[in-house]
Amino acid sequence: MKQLTIISGKGGTGKTTIAAAFASLAKDAVIADCDVDAADMHLILQPEILETIDFTGLDVASIDESLCIKCGKCKDACRFDAIRDDITINIYECEGCGVCEYVCPEDAVSLIERKAGDAYISKTRFGPMAHARLGIGEEASGKLVSFVRNNARTLAQKHNKDLIIIDGPPGTGCSVIASITGVDMVMVVTEPSVSGIHDLERVLGVAGHFNIPAVVCINKYDINEENVLLIEKYCSENGVEVVGKLPYDDTPTKAMLQEMTVIEYSDGEFSKRVKEIWENVRGHLNETSGHTLLTMAK
Numbered sequence: 294m295k296q297l298t299i300i301s302g303k304g305g306t307g308k309t310t311i312a313a314a315f316a317s318l319a320k321d322a323v324i325a326d327c328d329v330d331a332a333d334m335h336l337i338l339q340p341e342i343l344e345t346i347d348f349t350g351l352d353v354a355s356i357d358e359s360l361c362i363k364c365g366k367c368k369d370a371c372r373f374d375a376i377r378d379d380i381t382i383n384i385y386e387c388e389g390c391g392v393c394e395y396v397c398p399e400d401a402v403s404l405i406e407r408k409a410g411d412a413y414i415s416k417t418r419f420g421p422m423a424h425a426r427l428g429i430g431e432e433a434s435g436k437l438v439s440f441v442r443n444n445a446r447t448l449a450q451k452h453n454k455d456l457i458i459i460d461g462p463p464g465t466g467c468s469v470i471a472s473i474t475g476v477d478m479v480m481v482v483t484e485p486s487v488s489g490i491h492d493l494e495r496v497l498g499v500a501g502h503f504n505i506p507a508v509v510c511i512n513k514y515d516i517n518e519e520n521v522l523l524i525e526k527y528c529s530e531n532g533v534e535v536v537g538k539l540p541y542d543d544t545p546t547k548a549m550l551q552e553m554t555v556i557e558y559s560d561g562e563f564s565k566r567v568k569e570i571w572e573n574v575r576g577h578l579n580e581t582s583g584h585t586l587l588t589m590a591k
């Protein structure tokens with residue numbers, strides 16, 4: 294089973310547009326929306342939810358008021374200032390370390406699992422989909438990404454699929470690392486802006502650190518062709534292939550408004566280029582079993 298993650302240095306680079314288009318072109322893949330802080334692939338794929346699973350993040354302290362004598366030892370011991378003056382727990386600050394449970398002389402504190410979001414198993418017109426929604430203010434997104442990826446693997450085994458297409462989160466944080474560890478290849482979507490080049494270098498650095506083969510797709514290449522040359526030079530020097538370039542185009546917006554992938558919406562220039570990129574990526578994915586794709590130098 295192959296796994297491809299599509300990531301970007303920041304949000305809004307067209308990552309989800311491309312991941313959804315790849316899902317429609319692959320036809321036989323499992324789709325995993327791991328951008329759990331800002332999931333929007335469902336807007337295009339309109340999944341039918343078959344199962345909702347509670348996602349529990351960190352443990353959180355809970356105080357039994359009938360046992361508590363308000364001695365304040367727990368509050369004094371909490372390094373995270375998660376216990377208020379009235380000896381109630383601020384669940385958004387609590388790290389679940391258990392120190393309060395340890396110091397409480399009355400056994401009034403226990404750690405309980407806290408629901409931090411929902412994970413979904415769905416079906417779409419292109420195949421099974423694993424996705425999720427993180428609760429407001431929750432920070433366990435890396436753990437939820439791993440949960441979604443596990444669900445996607447289970448779906449791939451159950452439905453005998455040999456490819457998982459993962460829409461990863463933007464940036465370089467722990468949720469990005471959770472979305473790329475152990476995959477066969479990442480595709481980084483970037484734009485030719487100064488900040489885009491900087492973000493690209495950081496994201497490729499993360500992929501390189503984990504020895505994951507990486508390729509690059511430049512979106513909106515025609516907004517600054519000088520910067521495109523800089524990106525191509527940087528990629529060439531670091532052994533990373535630029536698998537394609539997409540023009541600035543309103544096709545993705547129009548397609549999303551129609552709840553369609555760009556491939557379904559149009560067979561114009563933008564969609565043709567996405568198809569070419571997919572063929573290129575698919576070829577590389579087939580090669581990865583032989584480890585022929587270059588990985589970026591650390």
Ligand code: SF4
Nearest residue numbers: 371387388390391393
């Ligand atoms: S579990 Fe740790 S962080 Fe949470 S309230 Fe207790 S001492 Fe504070």
Ligand code: SF4
Nearest residue numbers: 361362364365367397
């Ligand atoms: S240490 Fe235990 S008894 Fe004391 S205030 Fe905290 S919960 Fe209540």
